[in-house]
Amino acid sequence: MNTPSPTSFQTPSKLVIASRESPLAMWQALHIQSRLQALYPSTIVEILGMTTTGDQILDTPLAKVGGKGLFVKELETALEDGRADLAVHSMKDVPMNLPEGFMMAATGEREDPRDAFVSNDFNSLEDLPEGSIVGTSSLRRQSQLQARLPHLKIESLRGNLQTRLRKLDEGQYAAIILAAAGLIRLGLSARIRNVISPELSIPAVGQGALGIEINANRPDLLAVLAPLNHPDTQVCVEAERAMSRALAGSCTVPLGAYATCKGEEISITGFVASVDGKQMLIETANGNRNQADALGKALANQLLAKGANDILSALDGHK
Numbered sequence: 133m134n135t136p137s138p139t140s141f142q143t144p145s146k147l148v149i150a151s152r153e154s155p156l157a158m159w160q161a162l163h164i165q166s167r168l169q170a171l172y173p174s175t176i177v178e179i180l181g182m183t184t185t186g187d188q189i190l191d192t193p194l195a196k197v198g199g200k201g202l203f204v205k206e207l208e209t210a211l212e213d214g215r216a217d218l219a220v221h222s223m224k225d226v227p228m229n230l231p232e233g234f235m236m237a238a239t240g241e242r243e244d245p246r247d248a249f250v251s252n253d254f255n256s257l258e259d260l261p262e263g264s265i266v267g268t269s270s271l272r273r274q275s276q277l278q279a280r281l282p283h284l285k286i287e288s289l290r291g292n293l294q295t296r297l298r299k300l301d302e303g304q305y306a307a308i309i310l311a312a313a314g315l316i317r318l319g320l321s322a323r324i325r326n327v328i329s330p331e332l333s334i335p336a337v338g339q340g341a342l343g344i345e346i347n348a349n350r351p352d353l354l355a356v357l358a359p360l361n362h363p364d365t366q367v368c369v370e371a372e373r374a375m376s377r378a379l380a381g382s383c384t385v386p387l388g389a390y391a392t393c394k395g396e397e398i399s400i401t402g403f404v405a406s407v408d409g410k411q412m413l414i415e416t417a418n419g420n421r422n423q424a425d426a427l428g429k430a431l432a433n434q435l436l437a438k439g440a441n442d443i444l445s446a447l448d449g450h451k
């Protein structure tokens with residue numbers, strides 16, 4: 133990503149941010165709005181709130197209604213017809229292949245990428261008695277929990293963060309699993325009883341990171357938005373997304389990857405599993421941060437060499 137010199141671009145007079153209207157999406161949009169406002173005090177920075185198909189269909193697991201694209205499509209339409217200049221997403225919700233005509237302009241700094249154990253009655257996953265009902269609609273979380281704690285019962289849980297917490301409080305579940313990042317950002321970290329280690333639950337690709345998407349015919353915005361990019365987050369998420377893309381990942385596949393940076397090195401661990409967790413492949417790869425995309429592909433190849441295709445094709449049969 134090129135770093136702009138202060139004089140290399142015209143500061144825009146106005147920037148419109150497209151965002152979903154859930155409280156978490158709005159927190160993210162407000163965060164980006166205030167960053168932009170601080171960078172460009174004379175620019176008018178507005179938020180255009182929108183409801184997406186993903187927000188409307190709440191009774192069906194996402195894997196069944198068509199996956200992640202549902203949360204970004206309406207925002208992309210706003211970028212396409214010029215109602216908005218940029219869209220703020222959770223990177224986790226951004227499809228591995230963007231539709232033609234769009235690009236990511238920046239990756240914002242990652243919050244805690246781990247999953248969180250949330251319960252009113254228990255301190256950790258390990259404390260849950262036989263047969264306890266754990267709420268999650270994520271195939272990634274389900275497969276890993278079933279692999280490691282097969283005595284637990286997984287039940288579907290959809291809706292935005294507040295809805296999921298309400299369903300827990302109503303007593304339908306012994307515990308639920310949520311991304312720590314969302315809870316922390318909304319000031320709900322008191323709800324986290326325990327952060328789940330990546331050894332027990334490898335996070336989703338991009339979890340905890342923000343993505344700034346633009347219309348590809350607005351390259352003028354790249355320099356404007358470049359200061360929002362967090363280079364460590366960007367290369368780690370790039371490696372994770374390359375792994376997922378190479379395995380045709382979406383939220384219809386139980387798959388996850390988590391990369392960390394240390395100096396020039398990236399280390400990435402990823403997995404692919406069957407939904408019941410009975411088959412699970414986990415691999416780690418290390419490489420230079422300048423080759424994040426290649427590293428993610430190499431990790432995918434390691435998984436394929438171990439038989440990931442058998443797991444993936446068996447999943448196809450379930451659709």
Ligand SMILES: NCc1[nH]cc(CCC(=O)O)c1CC(=O)O
Binds near residue numbers: 338
């Ligand atoms: N699948 C929905 C979603 N997309 C992003 C987050 C919040 C965390 C993040 O920024 O990755 C969540 C909620 C969750 O998984 O608990």
